[in-house]
Amino acid sequence: MxxxxxxxxxxxxxTMTVSRVINNSGYVSDAxxxxxxxxxxxxxxxxxxxxPSLRFNQTNTLALILTDITNPFWTTVARGVEDAAQExxxxxxxxxxxxxxxxxxxxxxxxxxxxxxxMLFVPADNxxxxxxxxxxxxxGVVVLDRSLSNVDVDIVRGDSFGGAYQLAKHxxxxxxxxxxxxxxxxxIFTSTERVAGFRQAMSEAGLDHNYENVYWGSFRQNPSExxxxxxxxxxxxxxxxxxxxxxxxxxxxxFFQAGLRVPxxxxxxxxxxxxxxxxxxxxxxxxxxxxxxxxxxxTQLLLSRLRNEGPEERQEIVLPTEIFIRQSTAPPxxx
Amino acid sequence: MxxxxxxxxxxxxxTMTVSRVINNSGYVSDAxxxxxxxxxxxxxxxxxxxxPSLRFNQTNTLALILTDITNPFWTTVARGVEDAAQExxxxxxxxxxxxxxxxxxxxxxxxxxxxxxxMLFVPADNxxxxxxxxxxxxxGVVVLDRSLSNVDVDIVRGDSFGGAYQLAKHxxxxxxxxxxxxxxxxxIFTSTERVAGFRQAMSEAGLDHNYENVYWGSFRQNPSExxxxxxxxxxxxxxxxxxxxxxxxxxxxxFFQAGLRVPxxxxxxxxxxxxxxxxxxxxxxxxxxxxxxxxxxxTQLLLSRLRNEGPEERQEIVLPTEIFIRQSTAPPxxx
DNA sequence: CCATAACATGTTACCCATAACATGTCCCTT
DNA sequence: AAGGGACATGTTATGGGTAACATGTTATGG
Numbered sequence: 131m132x133x134x135x136x137x138x139x140x141x142x143x144x145t146m147t148v149s150r151v152i153n154n155s156g157y158v159s160d161a162x163x164x165x166x167x168x169x170x171x172x173x174x175x176x177x178x179x180x181x182p183s184l185r186f187n188q189t190n191t192l193a194l195i196l197t198d199i200t201n202p203f204w205t206t207v208a209r210g211v212e213d214a215a216q217e218x219x220x221x222x223x224x225x226x227x228x229x230x231x232x233x234x235x236x237x238x239x240x241x242x243x244x245x246x247x248x249m250l251f252v253p254a255d256n257x258x259x260x261x262x263x264x265x266x267x268x269x270g271v272v273v274l275d276r277s278l279s280n281v282d283v284d285i286v287r288g289d290s291f292g293g294a295y296q297l298a299k300h301x302x303x304x305x306x307x308x309x310x311x312x313x314x315x316x317x318i319f320t321s322t323e324r325v326a327g328f329r330q331a332m333s334e335a336g337l338d339h340n341y342e343n344v345y346w347g348s349f350r351q352n353p354s355e356x357x358x359x360x361x362x363x364x365x366x367x368x369x370x371x372x373x374x375x376x377x378x379x380x381x382x383x384x385f386f387q388a389g390l391r392v393p394x395x396x397x398x399x400x401x402x403x404x405x406x407x408x409x410x411x412x413x414x415x416x417x418x419x420x421x422x423x424x425x426x427x428x429t430q431l432l433l434s435r436l437r438n439e440g441p442e443e444r445q446e447i448v449l450p451t452e453i454f455i456r457q458s459t460a461p462p463x464x465x
Numbered sequence: 466m467x468x469x470x471x472x473x474x475x476x477x478x479x480t481m482t483v484s485r486v487i488n489n490s491g492y493v494s495d496a497x498x499x500x501x502x503x504x505x506x507x508x509x510x511x512x513x514x515x516x517p518s519l520r521f522n523q524t525n526t527l528a529l530i531l532t533d534i535t536n537p538f539w540t541t542v543a544r545g546v547e548d549a550a551q552e553x554x555x556x557x558x559x560x561x562x563x564x565x566x567x568x569x570x571x572x573x574x575x576x577x578x579x580x581x582x583x584m585l586f587v588p589a590d591n592x593x594x595x596x597x598x599x600x601x602x603x604x605g606v607v608v609l610d611r612s613l614s615n616v617d618v619d620i621v622r623g624d625s626f627g628g629a630y631q632l633a634k635h636x637x638x639x640x641x642x643x644x645x646x647x648x649x650x651x652x653i654f655t656s657t658e659r660v661a662g663f664r665q666a667m668s669e670a671g672l673d674h675n676y677e678n679v680y681w682g683s684f685r686q687n688p689s690e691x692x693x694x695x696x697x698x699x700x701x702x703x704x705x706x707x708x709x710x711x712x713x714x715x716x717x718x719x720f721f722q723a724g725l726r727v728p729x730x731x732x733x734x735x736x737x738x739x740x741x742x743x744x745x746x747x748x749x750x751x752x753x754x755x756x757x758x759x760x761x762x763x764t765q766l767l768l769s770r771l772r773n774e775g776p777e778e779r780q781e782i783v784l785p786t787e788i789f790i791r792q793s794t795a796p797p798x799x800x
Numbered sequence: 801c802c803a804t805a806a807c808a809t810g811t812t813a814c815c816c817a818t819a820a821c822a823t824g825t826c827c828c829t830t
Numbered sequence: 831a832a833g834g835g836a837c838a839t840g841t842t843a844t845g846g847g848t849a850a851c852a853t854g855t856t857a858t859g860g
Contacts, residue, residue, distance in 0.1 A: 146809075150808095157808050178519075180845085181848080182848065199543055200540055223556045224547060243512055353742065406714075410721075468816060469817060479840045493837095516815080521817095521819090
């Protein structure tokens with residue numbers, strides 16, 4: 131691999147002059163520039179970013195730490211992140227934690243050793259420690275999708291409360307009285323927040339007796355298990371609010387196995403859409419978060435922080451959700 | 466940020482001793498180890514990988530350059546790549562080229578400047594130049610999904626020919642005679658290879674007169690346009706073989722707009738599946754490539770190359786596809 | 801014609817961790 | 831008792847680029 135020294139030697143100039151040519155900085159005469167450029171071309175020289183990275187402690191690299199890129203919601207977020215980063219000449223290192231704290235900590239350590247400039251971070255739990263660890267190392271961080279209390283950190287997330295409220299209200303207005311929530315873990319913000327939105331809608335509808343109708347579970351392993359549990363109630367609920375798309379699809383499977391038709395026998399509403407190009411015939415009534423924007427805006431915020439620009443105080447940007455009423459929800463059947 | 470020197474000073478030892486403690490290399494007495502470890506903890510020291518990276522020209526970083534992570538096929542590949550990389554302590558930089566050569570070249574340049582150790586590369590065209598550029602810079606590369614002629618490079622891909630052959634044969638066996646291929650660009654291997662598999666099946670069935678029934682288009686912009694063109698033939702084909710999932714979904718949309726039912730009026734077969742967790746009620750007859758394995762195996766091959774292990778000669782690993790016959794294909798209706 | 805600015809190029813120090821080598825101690829073996 | 835291996839720690843050079851500073855040249859204007 132040729133270095134800037136090899137180029138300088140071949141062109142008969144100092145390395146600094148080569149550097150000026152490469153970065154278009156300072157004064158360089160046309161004759162020198164030409165000489166240097168042809169030396170670069172002859173040698174096939176490619177500058178080594180590691181030098182300046184080490185010297186100035188700037189790697190132009192961000193990390194995106196999320197639970198699982200396999201979920202189309204996160205895929206779309208990732209695309210927003212990547213696009214925003216690319217516009218400003220930053221690279222993205224991708225990390226899947228699978229909601230696994232050990233894996234997450236491993237990744238965080240590795241990223242800190244790499245001296246990445248910032249992280250877009252979907253924490254696997256609601257502790258403050260991980261974020262504080264990052265901040266202590268002077269690495270920028272914006273938390274995605276989930277809110278954390280007691281931490282002074284920028285957050286970009288969807289309106290989980292409002293989305294769940296709208297979906298629950300929609301089910302109530304269809305005439306459902308016995309509605310259950312199929313939720314994720316209790317220590318994850320989106321789970322609890324969506325449950326809270328549901329409860330608010332139920333309270334307002336005077337259905338407080340169903341306030342506790344919440345089945346907690348996992349976002350990942352065996353997503354149909356949650357719905358199976360909920361179906362054991364007798365009579366089973368007539369409507370279900372799934373807290374994310376994986377849980378909704380798991381529920382669909384267990385409804386199918388129980389011989390229940392959607393929406394004739396049970397209604398199902400959920401969060402997050404599948405892009406039309408993947409699913410051309412969408413069926414589920416959903417509350418959709420602006421996933422791409424979430425990634426894009428969070429990255430812009432992070433990059434502005436790295437430039438010491440942007441708002442003084444910490445931001446908690448809550449993006450509005452949009453409800454799409456489709457075929458999976460209908461009035462309850464007369465018993 | 467504390468450096469190894471700060472730790473050494475605080476522990477009253479040489480930096481080299483600290484290095485030995487961190488990397489568990491060489492001899493260190495227990496007493497010294499304890500001193501150093503508490504100094505590390507006190508200072509919150511995190512080693513800076515950039516030093517050794519610069520010194521030894523090894524970044525423990527790979528890049529995954531693909532067309533669009535938004536496509537679940539690529540998402541799954543990406544997951545395989547990431548898992549394999551993580552097992553061996555490598556990070557993945559994600560790049561979406563959108564099949565855009567200019568964007569691709571930009572990324573390649575940026576990655577070379579970063580001195581990444583290797584690339585998993587889905588080339589946006591079938592030229593040899595891009596791969597040669599990478600190889601000239603002494604960066605490992607494994608080409609994914611697409612074959613390139615005239616380049617000495619490892620390739621891991623699915624059996625596009627065989628998959629298309631199987632799907633076409635399936636349509637023929639159902640009784641279809643007028644079958645069209647909805648294809649991608651002519652300069653992309655998977656397009657041409659799948660068209661070739663289709664033609665082989667048609668030839669064997671004595672349907673050579675339909676040999677040219679191929680509609681070329683784009684993988685990305687306006688995926689329903691290809692099917693629209695194909696429908697203008699009169700009579701229109703009774704069966705369609707879409708060359709990837711995006712094109713298939715675009716076709717479904719244009720069939721719907723034309724008032725054609727699938728499979729009653731037209732049959733549709735395609736490539737690549739949507740994971741069950743995303744689409745619990747799969748409808749399309751598809752030829753499925755082992756996407757996760759493709760990513761996983763390619764990464765393992767790349768990493769073995771970086772260690773100067775693995776097979777002597779270049780590998781072209783062709784992974785078998787599996788056909789899933791579902792509701793989107795049926796015998797042609799009597800006219 | 802000289803002071804000064806603009807132009808042009810060069811020199812040096814620095815970032816951080818570690819391989820390679822150097823030095824020294826202690827204990828065991830013959 | 832001497833020699834040698836295992837143990838323990840330290841010193842130095844290295845990698846590639848550029849900010850900061852230094853030096854020299856040419857053009858401009860009063």
